[in-house]
Amino acid sequence: MRGAGPGSPAALRQMNQAHVLAAVRRADLLRLGEIAELTGLSRPTVVAALDELCEAGWVSFCDDGPPGRQRVGRPARVVRFRAEAGFVVGIDVGAHTTEVVVADLDGVPVASARQSTTGAHDRTQLLGVIRATVHDALTRSGIPRNHVMSVAVGSPGIVNLDERTIVQAPSLPGWASINLAKELRSSFRAPVLVENDVNLAVLAECWRGAAATTRDVVFVLWGERVGAGIVIDGRLHRGSAGAAGEVGYLNVLETAGGDAVADDDGLGPFERAVGSRAIVAMARAEASRPRGRTSRIAAAGPELDALEVFRASEAGDRAARRVVDAVIARFARGLAPLLLVLDPDMVVIGGRLAGAGDAMFEALRASVRRLCLVAPQIERSMLGEDAVAIGAVRLALSDVEERVLPRLDSASLPRRAATTRAEGRARAEAPA
Amino acid sequence: MRGAGPGSPAALRQMNQAHVLAAVRRADLLRLGEIAELTGLSRPTVVAALDELCEAGWVSFCDDGPPGRQRVGRPARVVRFRAEAGFVVGIDVGAHTTEVVVADLDGVPVASARQSTTGAHDRTQLLGVIRATVHDALTRSGIPRNHVMSVAVGSPGIVNLDERTIVQAPSLPGWASINLAKELRSSFRAPVLVENDVNLAVLAECWRGAAATTRDVVFVLWGERVGAGIVIDGRLHRGSAGAAGEVGYLNVLETAGGDAVADDDGLGPFERAVGSRAIVAMARAEASRPRGRTSRIAAAGPELDALEVFRASEAGDRAARRVVDAVIARFARGLAPLLLVLDPDMVVIGGRLAGAGDAMFEALRASVRRLCLVAPQIERSMLGEDAVAIGAVRLALSDVEERVLPRLDSASLPRRAATTRAEGRARAEAPA
Numbered sequence: 001m002r003g004a005g006p007g008s009p010a011a012l013r014q015m016n017q018a019h020v021l022a023a024v025r026r027a028d029l030l031r032l033g034e035i036a037e038l039t040g041l042s043r044p045t046v047v048a049a050l051d052e053l054c055e056a057g058w059v060s061f062c063d064d065g066p067p068g069r070q071r072v073g074r075p076a077r078v079v080r081f082r083a084e085a086g087f088v089v090g091i092d093v094g095a096h097t098t099e100v101v102v103a104d105l106d107g108v109p110v111a112s113a114r115q116s117t118t119g120a121h122d123r124t125q126l127l128g129v130i131r132a133t134v135h136d137a138l139t140r141s142g143i144p145r146n147h148v149m150s151v152a153v154g155s156p157g158i159v160n161l162d163e164r165t166i167v168q169a170p171s172l173p174g175w176a177s178i179n180l181a182k183e184l185r186s187s188f189r190a191p192v193l194v195e196n197d198v199n200l201a202v203l204a205e206c207w208r209g210a211a212a213t214t215r216d217v218v219f220v221l222w223g224e225r226v227g228a229g230i231v232i233d234g235r236l237h238r239g240s241a242g243a244a245g246e247v248g249y250l251n252v253l254e255t256a257g258g259d260a261v262a263d264d265d266g267l268g269p270f271e272r273a274v275g276s277r278a279i280v281a282m283a284r285a286e287a288s289r290p291r292g293r294t295s296r297i298a299a300a301g302p303e304l305d306a307l308e309v310f311r312a313s314e315a316g317d318r319a320a321r322r323v324v325d326a327v328i329a330r331f332a333r334g335l336a337p338l339l340l341v342l343d344p345d346m347v348v349i350g351g352r353l354a355g356a357g358d359a360m361f362e363a364l365r366a367s368v369r370r371l372c373l374v375a376p377q378i379e380r381s382m383l384g385e386d387a388v389a390i391g392a393v394r395l396a397l398s399d400v401e402e403r404v405l406p407r408l409d410s411a412s413l414p415r416r417a418a419t420t421r422a423e424g425r426a427r428a429e430a431p432a
Numbered sequence: 433m434r435g436a437g438p439g440s441p442a443a444l445r446q447m448n449q450a451h452v453l454a455a456v457r458r459a460d461l462l463r464l465g466e467i468a469e470l471t472g473l474s475r476p477t478v479v480a481a482l483d484e485l486c487e488a489g490w491v492s493f494c495d496d497g498p499p500g501r502q503r504v505g506r507p508a509r510v511v512r513f514r515a516e517a518g519f520v521v522g523i524d525v526g527a528h529t530t531e532v533v534v535a536d537l538d539g540v541p542v543a544s545a546r547q548s549t550t551g552a553h554d555r556t557q558l559l560g561v562i563r564a565t566v567h568d569a570l571t572r573s574g575i576p577r578n579h580v581m582s583v584a585v586g587s588p589g590i591v592n593l594d595e596r597t598i599v600q601a602p603s604l605p606g607w608a609s610i611n612l613a614k615e616l617r618s619s620f621r622a623p624v625l626v627e628n629d630v631n632l633a634v635l636a637e638c639w640r641g642a643a644a645t646t647r648d649v650v651f652v653l654w655g656e657r658v659g660a661g662i663v664i665d666g667r668l669h670r671g672s673a674g675a676a677g678e679v680g681y682l683n684v685l686e687t688a689g690g691d692a693v694a695d696d697d698g699l700g701p702f703e704r705a706v707g708s709r710a711i712v713a714m715a716r717a718e719a720s721r722p723r724g725r726t727s728r729i730a731a732a733g734p735e736l737d738a739l740e741v742f743r744a745s746e747a748g749d750r751a752a753r754r755v756v757d758a759v760i761a762r763f764a765r766g767l768a769p770l771l772l773v774l775d776p777d778m779v780v781i782g783g784r785l786a787g788a789g790d791a792m793f794e795a796l797r798a799s800v801r802r803l804c805l806v807a808p809q810i811e812r813s814m815l816g817e818d819a820v821a822i823g824a825v826r827l828a829l830s831d832v833e834e835r836v837l838p839r840l841d842s843a844s845l846p847r848r849a850a851t852t853r854a855e856g857r858a859r860a861e862a863p864a
Contacts, residue, residue: 158805158806168805216672232664232669233667233669235665237664237665238775239648239774239775239776239806240648240775240776240806240808241775241805241806243772243775243806244773244774245772245775246772246805247772249772249804250768251765333683336682337682337770337772337773340677340678340681340682341679341770341773341774342669342671342676342773343670343671343672343673343674343675343677344671345672371681371683373590373600373673373675373678373681374590374671374672374675376672
């Protein structure tokens with residue numbers, strides 16, 4: 001066989017290393033024999049792979065069993081993945097808040113920070129808020145910037161992955177056509193990935209949320225905006241132009257203005273029909289009628305929130321109930337096409353309005369069942385407001401897994417994290 | 433390394449064989465050196481793999497260059513995939529016609545047959561038609577049944593792959609809950625796969641039709657029924673219950689009866705709005721009005737066909753034009769959710785109504801553009817009425833590729849097709 005072809009010694013060694021690392025990452029702690037069993041590799045092959053992995057700083061050896069316990073004889077040595085070998089940063093840029101999460105290579109958050117973005121009126125101010133929040137989170141984590149291996153940012157709007165620009169983002173001022181990766185690259189030595197926020201939310205729910213055991217999932221963000229993130233067969237479906245799941249532009253009301261055009265507030269037809277602004281407007285209209293005057297929503301001040309309308313309905317307020325019934329019927333009519341097209345295993349509802357009570361979910365399930373051939377499970381988001389930032393952490397981890405881990409060269413690890421060559425070899429040669 | 437683990441000699445040998453076979457299948461004819469280059473394997477490894485492949489009947493050696501030409505010296509020997517080593521059968525069962533295609537392992541049809549199914553009033557009669565059509569096609573091909581390695585059937589309805597039953601098929605009498613694979617298994621010694629017909633049509637268009645270079649494709653069948661087949665990232669998306677793409681149940685008209693319930697004819701709301709029956713009904717209503725009395729469609733007899741309405745419109749008939757305009761507007765409203773949800777690279781329109789002229793396609797593209805953020809390419813099916821049977825051939829070939837080819841044991845090949853052991857070895861040892 002040739003030097004670099006499939007099955008060559010170099011390719012085999014790298015493949016074996018990747019197998020060993022994958023086995024160690026999946027389990028918490030592994031003995032040498034367990035690694036051999038899991039990978040199907042011989043003990044000498046495992047030892048050789050661990051030697052190089054340890055040298056590069058990806059794994060370390062420690063003694064078996066709980067610490068401080070009395071043991072007889074030499075303790076068995078176990079291998080663990082060094083999740084602290086590097087870090088990733090996940091960023092959620094929203095119209096109201098920016099959130100930053102710093103996590104280790106197991107995806108465990110080590111620090112986070114939040115700042116309001118409502119005061120940011122242009123892209124310079126918004127970028128300023130993002131940079132300050134990143135600084136804040138990194139300071140809290142105590143991790144130097146050069147230990148960050150990958151950064152992912154979730155943003156509203158359609159993201160063009162080729163040009164790394166945000167094509168349409170009506171909800172953020174001055175955000176359209178920004179090259180966010182380029183703007184933030186100067187803050188890190190690591191690559192910066194940009195993705196649509198709802199796409200990240202569905203990745204998060206599939207990773208550590210409501211859909212953790214599900215292959216085909218639709219996440220529907222329901223707040224001022226409405227959008228869907230789609231995972232098919234465990235993988236994000238972005239669409240030809242990154243516009244898959246843009247259901248905010250569905251026309252569910254047979255009215256003029258069904259064209260896919262955003263209004264002055266940047267909202268599409270479905271958002272204008274069921275988004276939180278629409279709900280507040282419907283509630284005000286209902287409260288101004290004679291039959292609605294005694295309603296709780298009539299008593300609410302100018303700061304009426306859409307979620308309050310759901311809560312009033314749950315508390316028995318009739319006017320609120322009429323609004324909620326109409327909203328759920330409309331929302332089901334928007335979900336129906338998603339479900340008829342995709343037939344997913346599960347729909348996860350997230351965003352602010354997923355904070356409504358179980359009664360809303362029950363009513364929604366009943367409405368959807370009438371409109372679809374096969375009714376999927378409909379669940380509430382488990383990650384709430386953190387879904388996008390957690391999804392960004394997941395995307396950054398995937399980037400590390402695809403870009404760095406298969407190469408496994410020590411150059412890609414920060415100096416502090418790598419153990420010395422001699423130390424690594426000594427450990428690998430003295431397995432349990 | 434262990435005997436059967438990754439990287440073991442046995443696993444490597446099988447992997448090398450599969451690599452070599454894949455290279456030979458992709459190209460028409462290959463010399464030994466070319467195979468070594470394409471696979472990155474050494475010449476001795478290639479010779480060993482070819483030895484076993486030839487022995488099992490998958491490849492054969494022949495002389496290079498066009499036959500009958502004068503050559504100097506010993507001709508270079510080339511390897512070819514023996515597409516005639518086995519055959520597959522693709523079956524399209526429709527409400528009007530059953531079509532059977534017999535193809536070799538390159539997917540090249542060697543014989544086909546068609547029979548009308550309109551006279552079949554229950555499942556026994558329908559199965560009788562299918563068996564007779566298969567018999568007809570195999571007789572024409574001259575291929576014995578035991579040389580058929582896999583059979584695939586396309587049927588209307590939702591197909592449950594786990595139980596291999598057809599769950600809903602309103603357009604075929606007595607078809608619901610039939611286990612088609614079991615019913616047809618007795619006719620073959622090969623596995624019988626069953627799939628929704630529109631799902632097969634999209635596979636066919638991606639294989640040898642309008643979408644041959646496209647990864648994310650939606651095929652929309654437009655006839656009496658309306659359904660969609662979805663390919664995402666080159667793979668069929670079936671949905672959790674095999675019901676993905678059932679857009680016939682979309683409610684595009686804000687009318688009562690928007691629930692996902694079939695009418696007496698088994699048609700869903702979208703089919704009742706834009707299917708060929710709806711078009712004929714709209715045309716008759718238009719023709720009965722005073723302004724439509726002079727129309728060509730008024731002159732048509734009781735056998736008025738929906739396609740005639742499109743043709744009359746193209747010929748300048750005003751009443752027909754009004755019907756077509758309304759139908760296209762409705763059809764675009766049904767396509768819009770598909771496109772907003774999936775954002776595919778291409779939409780292929782097939783079925784009887786895809787026979788309408790280019791004017792219809794132009795009008796449809798213009799309507800869709802207004803309803804979507806990103807307008808995909810909209811193309812006419814290239815395979816027409818054969819799409820489902822060709823897709824069934826593709827599915828059966830994939831079954832052979834997944835089930836038989838990676839194992840490559842001679843037992844899985846019909847006796848006639850395998851070369852003798854001695855012949856195979858002699859050829860493999862004397863490469864060019």
